[in-house]
Amino acid sequence: MSYRYDREMTPPPAERASPVAITRFAHVFEVDPALMTEHVLQQVFPNWDTLRLVRSRADHLAWMHRHFAHTVISGEELLDDLD
Amino acid sequence: MTAVALSDPVVGELRRILGEPYVLTGKADRLNRARVPAPFPVHRWAERMPDVVVMPASTEEVAEVVALANRLRIPVVPRDGGTGLTDGAVPLRGGILLDVKRINQIKEIDLVNRTCTVGTGINALKLNEVLAAHDLFYPDDPASYPCSLVGGRIGTSGWSLIGSRYGHTRDLVLSFDHVLPTGKVIHVGDGIGGKITKSSSGYQLKHLFMGHQGTLGVATEATLKLFPKPEAEFSPFWAFEDYDSAYRAVGALARAGVATFAAAVLFDEWKVDYLRRDDEAYIPQPSSVKALVCAALYGYDDEVRAGGRRLMRIARDLGARYLGDEISQGDWAARHDRYATPLHGRTRAGQVVPMSWHCEDASITYANLPAVRLAWHEIAAELRRTSDVFDDWGMFAYTNGSTGADYLTEIDIGIWERRLDDASWAAWVKAKRDLAAVALRHGGSISACHGSCREGEVDLVPEELGGGYDIMLAVKRELDPNNIMNPGKYLLDRAYS
């Protein structure tokens, strides 16, 4: 809830997610930092900013659904109907 | 090809017409209206600069500016959103850049006839935010949906992601006010135009004044067809273990004849590989996933459910694995604006490089999709073999219509634009021409949605249109006797030689 420099500047430890991606926050992928060492260098990225983007993306996508239609139908539900 | 140097009296005259603040002569003002998202030879930026920028606020002001330009033989380049992919809004011979973004008012929302009339500088997403209050919807949905503007959609005869259900720009725009290259204003539509959606009276001129890339004038005010905002959306995504199964499935889905069917999209193996690099939905997918298909349905809840069940059964019977609601919903919502994700490029050694996204498109019949795909990837591979400037980001095929006859077929190529030089630019232009040639060889059209007036592809347009191209020249000569309107596009100089 509040801002502290040390807390924001220390990302959670990385786990490998694929040959080219890692994960630090649950369900959030990041590029393997080794791939950004020559032509594009990564920026200083406090934790709040990562989470802000992840949440904003989810909000934006939900907004787009609402923008195009009132409700979204679940494919899992329809699949159950087939059986 | 030298730029016309505009004299002070011309600028003064433009200021008299438009008012001081709306005539821009600063270098930054001109530099910033020189490009669109299509690949741009930045080392030749200065060759694509207009001499002056004008920002009219009405049809009358546009007409006055164009009449002045015609009288003085000054090139005029219309520009709206500047989000097109075939350089329509890029000045090739200097002159007056006519920026219509200020003409963006909603003039009327007609609830009885279900139309609205707008200035062509308006964006469809912004329009839909207003229409939502009436539970109405204008379904022109390009990948540039949040930023493209109605005038550009008319000038390019745009393609809509959900066009299989609602039609494309040509179907959705009923009529418009159009300023001809002489400055004369006409109203274009079926017959009398206005709110008429079908007329057999006279020649059908609406198509002529759409998709001309600004070479025949400027649309300033348009009447649009509206629909009820859909009650429900369904957007299933499925995974396949090989391209052929996915290809069979997309065809079956499109041919199923489901009334609420709005789109189906086929992602090929290269596209899936590309998505595994940095797309949160596809990074965790097992390596057995080689191709994808998605579909979208819009309508009332009951009809979408019924149609959705039918499509789910078809896909399942053809070996599809449903990817789940989270991916299906998240990825579909991103399709309305996943039109630009720079940084995605990789060198051959795997390092991330800043690349811009370039989509090269064609209209291809269903039967020819597999062959075009292989030929196109070979062209991309040839670019990649020689240089880290280019990267193959895979292909999509999107249904053009509800019967599944033909598809907007696109190959996405990353370009490290900053490294472009004359040699790599020439390689790119050649590739562009080769891509177009493949499309024609397979009975396709060079472009489903962008237009085809860029270097490379444009060379093949006379071949594509055949005798129709001579008609294009005749029309251009007749309507633009002095070749002032967006000169240099579509090889139309030939009309004057």
Add this chain to the structure above:
Amino acid sequence: MFLEEWRDAAYNCFSSGHKFCREVCPVMQVTRNESWSPTAFHANVVAMEKGELEVSDVAADYVNCTGCGACELRCPNSLFTGDFYRFRTRTVDLVKAMRGLAVSEGVHQPGWQRWNRLTDQNSHEPVLDGVSQERVRDWADGLDLPVGGETILFVDCEAAFHRTSLPRAVARMLNLAGYTFGLMNEQWCCGGPAAEMGYGEQAQRFARHNLDDWRAHGVRRVLVLDPHDYITFTEDYPRYFGEEFDIEVVLVIELLASMVREGVLTPHVPVERSVTYHDPCRLNKRKGIWQEPRELLRSIPGLDFRDVDRVTQWSSCSGAGGGLAIEKPELTAKISAARVDKALELGVDTLVTACPWAERPLSEVGTIGVVDLHELLAESLGVGEP
């Protein structure tokens, strides 16, 4: 140096050129002038590198930004891939850097030059006549607040001198909750506005003063009621001071929301108004803080709250930020008027916001009541201004 730092990122924007920023940019929405689009702000850097432009050619264009952050959030390079690559579009920082470059080359905007000179003289922004160091705590007269302590309330210039009822409401609510805090020993302007207008040296000098003052007096926690200060303390100060910046920064809105959630504070006095909420750009777009204000509004009995979601409001702005109101007040007025028009369409009588800087231009539109969220909450807690 400037070009070296910015050209790569600028090139990413320029070469994609898709402009998802354009229709959410408050300046673009009212001017439709592509020279003032976020895309142009990046493209100009590329043109400078090519030798096509000098900073003096474009300095005045860079006035046309409120620093709201809509463009950089809406950019696919941020929204879709920024967290993945740990590399996102930073248009707000670029605009600040270009303004700084202009100042360093002696290209000044007259309004900004005067504003920052007066700020330097008085150690506070000239938000009204008579601003001075002696009067920075006048807003707290009669509240009996201590000076110093581990936790202090930092009050921005607009609220300390012009919108004094706002910090008073905050102080009363914190007192009601039994929360211990004091006032800052010698508070200067946070320095954020100077940084936004290109006066970087002055901004850092002010920041240094404030941090030294906090450290000298044992401050560990700074409460902030102004979203602009919140940005300055959580983005500028960490950049200036690195690890040395070990002060906890707490946004008052978040603190109050947790107090209401935990039952420490319970709004009970009905407020019979129909309201909508204007998301301060620096909270909603730049920090992703939008839930807590809504939580507070929903906790107030009697209130008819007609919400407009946070994503729709990425396109909204009061026009007050980034120094725009100082250099181009007519443009701020247009942006504010457009914002108020949207609120009026909802049929509400009151526009609630949580940013002291937004309140002046929104009120000046004159067609809707503008109330600060903190004050509205204080009213419902029975500790409103008598």
